[in-house]
Amino acid sequence: MTLLELTVQGRADRLRNVMLERELDGFVVVDPPSVRWFTGFTGSYGLAVISAEAVVLATDGRYATQAPAQLEAAGSDASVVIASDLIASGADVLTGAARVALEGDVISWNQQRQWASALADSELVAVSGLLRELRSVKDPAELARIEAAAALADAALAATEALRMPGTTERQLGLALDDAMRAAGASGPAYETIVASGPNAALPHARPSDRAFETGDLLIVDVGALVDGYRSDMTRSFVIGGPDAANDVACKILPLVTEAQAAAVAAVAPGVEAKAVDDACRSIITEAGLGDAFRHGTGHGVGLDIHELPSIRKDNAAILQAGQVLTVEPGVYLPGVGGVRVEDLVVVTDSGCRPLTLSPKLSL
Structure with a gap:
């Protein structure tokens, strides 16, 4: 497949603008997706140091050839340092820095202590x-x-x-989905594909088992692909045997969740609070008497990670912005019976949102 050329140019400057506001002289990036976002480097071992003057990627000898090539391809002006002690190499870049930020939500206690020792004359700030x-x-x-x-x-x-269809196992369908995505050009699944049938569909993050589908089962399929590091996320719910095989439970909760999901998608727009999107679907499910069966947030951002910002939940007042990509995925789960989840991936546009997942939804 042919994709738009990806460049990291300008990303470090966006961070530098915030650093200036917060009086930070340096920023240490250790989370691999963020290292990749700033530099284009996809290796499993490395860190990036961003100062007012430079961006430096520190990695080890395994990536001595790969790292410079990837940075050049991504349009990065970062320097590459090959070293066995990445923290010492990063600290060299920050000599004389008064205030240095560490990723407070990512870095380990042990790493923080190592950085504190390496930057003994700097104030370390958790961001x-x-x-x-x-x-x-x-x-x-x-x-x-x-x-x-x-x-x-x-x-x-x-x-x-x-x-x-009846007789297929959850594991068989899950493997077939993964194989189909790879055969079509994906690097692989975006996450462990979820296939949950019958009572297993009451588990929001069930893993595919050897359970065989039975006529009338509710079936949840949660599937996403990975392309050049970026991910998708989608869920559809079905009735094994088709609409004619749907029982009373399916006939109640599948249309209900589908309606709620459509209402939440319609609520997505720039300037809207994340919790308003959650309320758009949660209120419908609650009014139907099944609020307690909706046991998770309504959605999350997607990108290099499968769970990114924004978080679409009932207590989050974050404001949605154009260009954000997020899931909208209400669900109803009835222990011992089954469940339904309907999920689309949408991009926030200047006037609302545009769905990226286009598979049809079952109508009963």
Whole structure:
């Protein structure tokens, strides 16, 4: 597949603007997705140091060839330092820095102590969430990768339709979905594919088992693809045997969740509080007497990580911004019986939102 060229140019400057406001002289980035976002480096071992003057990627000898090539391809002006002690190398860049930020929500206690020793003359400041906030608004190249991943998941769901029948096991369908995404060009699944049938569908994050589908089962399929590091996320719910096999429970909760999800998608727009999107669907489910069966937030951002900002939950007053990509996924779960979840991935536009996942939803 052909995708828009991705460049990291300008990203360090966005962070530097915030650093200036907070009187920070340096920022140490250790979370691998954020290291990649700033530099283009995809290796499993490395850190980035950002100061007013420079961006430096420190990694080890395994990436001596890969790192410079990836940074050049991503349009990064970062320098690459190959070292065995990454913290010492990073600290060298920050010599004389008065205040240095560490990722408070990522860095370990042990790492903090090592940085405190290496930067004994600097004040270390824990900063949480800032890099995730910067990453939450996608540029066109990022959006193109997420949209391509969504299309591959849509295609895989369509290609495996014949397996949604009595006798197929959850594991068989899950593997078929993963294989279909890879065959179509995905790097792999965006996360462990969820296939949950019958009573297992009452578990929001059930893992595929050897349980065979039975006629009348509610079936939840939660599937996403990975394209050039970026992820998609989608859930559809079905009745094994088709609409004619739906029992009274399915006939109640599947249309209810579908209606609630549509209301929440309609609420997504720039300037809207995240909790307003949650309320748009939660109120409908609650009014139907099933509020306690909706046991999770309504959604989350998606990008290099499968769970990013913004978090769409009832206590989050964060304001949605154009360019953010997020899920809208209400669900109802009845222990011992089954469950339904309907999820779309949408991008916030200037006037509302646009769905990226396009698979049809079951209508009863």
